[in-house]
Amino acid sequence: MLRTAARAMLERLPELTDELVARVRGGDEDYCSLVPYDDHWASTLEGMRLGITAILQKRGERRDLQFTEAMARRRADQGLPLDSMMRMYRLAAQVTWAGIVDYMEREHPDQLGALVRTACHVWHAIDRQALVAGDTYRRRESELLGRNHERVSALLDALLDGAADAGVVRSAAAGLDLPERGRYAVVTVRFPVRHDGGRLPEKLGGMRLLWRMRTGHEVAVVALGEGTLDGLASALSVTVSGVAGISPVVDGLVELGEAHRLAELAMRTCVDAGPEVARLDQRLPAVLVICQPEISGYLVNGVLGQLLALDPADRDVLLTTLETWLRCEGSAAQAAGQLYCHRNTIINRIRRIENLTGRSLSRPRDIVDLALALDAVRLLPTS
Structure with missing residues (x-):
């Protein structure tokens, strides 16, 4: 049937x-x-x-x-x-x-x-x-x-390494669903643990993030859209508990290689394990110190040599006082509040720093010398 x-x-x-x-x-x-x-x-x-x-x-x-x-x-x-x-x-x-x-x-x-x-x-x-x-x-x-994941990773690598010619850029735009011309930034993150223990975000507000693992850190291409670096930094600060660097805004995929390099430099200005988010455009003096280690070494020796030769405990107190005084924009009262000591104690320490360095914290050019030398001490390895 x-x-x-x-x-x-x-x-x-x-x-x-x-x-x-x-x-x-x-x-x-x-x-x-x-x-x-x-x-x-x-x-x-x-x-x-x-x-x-x-x-x-x-x-x-x-x-x-x-x-x-x-x-x-x-x-x-x-x-x-x-x-x-x-x-x-x-x-x-x-x-x-x-x-x-x-x-x-x-x-x-x-x-x-x-x-x-x-x-x-x-x-x-x-x-x-x-x-x-x-x-x-x-x-x-x-x-x-x-296969798609491998292809996306390869395209991101080419863009971030600055090895993308016009053909690769076109392929990346199509494969990643991104415009060739647009507002982009690059974010690098070290110790990328989220505060809530989850994965790194793929969206922050109206911004899209494409992450790629690198040795020692993770990196993201950020399609900003109408977003701003202020908004990106603010969103990352409540997401990432490690340290992060943010590049300036670039105008297209072909510029992401340079943006990646600048984001890494910004991240290197973070001294501790975080949380801290560093924007390159707000860390330019520190980045200059990092990029010129030999000259920065001469600067440290010439400006802070006598201070660094002190007993470690005494040296650290003076360096911390100088850093706090600069952060408080020269206010001894504010610096005293942050360091839990009397205002006069801060003033006495500042005078001692001036005597040891031969610089006056009332002269702008001398303040520049001291600030750059202090950045170099914090950021560069000691010999």
């Missing part, structure tokens, strides 16, 4: 294919936009032919499953959602079974009871196809995601 019904279904293949394709495309925009109609119709025709034939085949003889695997891989490559593909199999089962029932009602109504008892053969064949299709699709999707 099933062989007779199957042969009848094979004779109606174009009609059944039309019905199934219409039902699938009628309720699924993804199928319409991602799978061309001719491709959909031809693959459905072949799938229906093999599927109906497979109803009476033993599992080891079934040739439809190889076709099912190939189509599942193809739909994954086309980007068709898994739910859409699985819905197609449900509709295929409905169309096939309805066709068999219609045939039996019309040609052999007296055998409908027997047909019901053989329904498991039909549904088993279709279920087997659906299971194979789902498993194959997931494997292929994992492969594609892995």
Whole structure:
């Protein structure tokens, strides 16, 4: 009975294919936009032919499953959602079974009871196809995601290393879904532990962040959109518990290599383990010290040499006082409050610093010398 019904279904293949394709495309925009109609119709025709034939085949003889695997891989490559593909199999089962029932009602109504008892053969064949299709699709999707991740990483590396020519920039723009020209910044993070223990953010306000692991730190390309460096720094300060550096704004993907270098320099101005977020445009004197270590060494010796030769405890007290006094913009009262001592104690320490260095903290040029020398002591390794 099933062989007779199957042969009848094979004779109606174009009609059944039309019905199934219409039902699938009628309720699924993804199928319409991602799978061309001719491709959909031809693959459905072949799938229906093999599927109906497979109803009476033993599992080891079934040739439809190889076709099912190939189509599942193809739909994954086309980007068709898994739910859409699985819905197609449900509709295929409905169309096939309805066709068999219609045939039996019309040609052999007296055998409908027997047909019901053989329904498991039909549904088993279709279920087997659906299971194979789902498993194959997931494997292929994992492969594609892995390849896409590798490609995204390679594109980000090329941009961040400054090795991107015009062709790479175009590929990166397409692969990363970013405009070639736009407002970008680069963020570097060391000890990138979030305050809430989660992952580093991929969105901050209206800004998009693409992260890449590097030796000793992580780096992100930030598509700023309408965002600002103030907003970026503020958002990072409540997200990252380590230290971070932020580059100036650049105007396109081709400039990200230089932005990456500047963000790393900004991060190097952070002395402790954090939390601290450093913007390059607000750390320029410290960055100059880092970039010229030999000259900075001469500056340290020439300005702070006698002070650094003191007993370590005495030296550290004076250096901390100088740093605090500069941070308080020359206010002895504020510095005293932060260091928990009397205002006169601060004034006496400042006079001692002036005597040891030969610089006056009332002269702007001398203040520059002392501030740069202090940065060099904090940021450069001691010999």
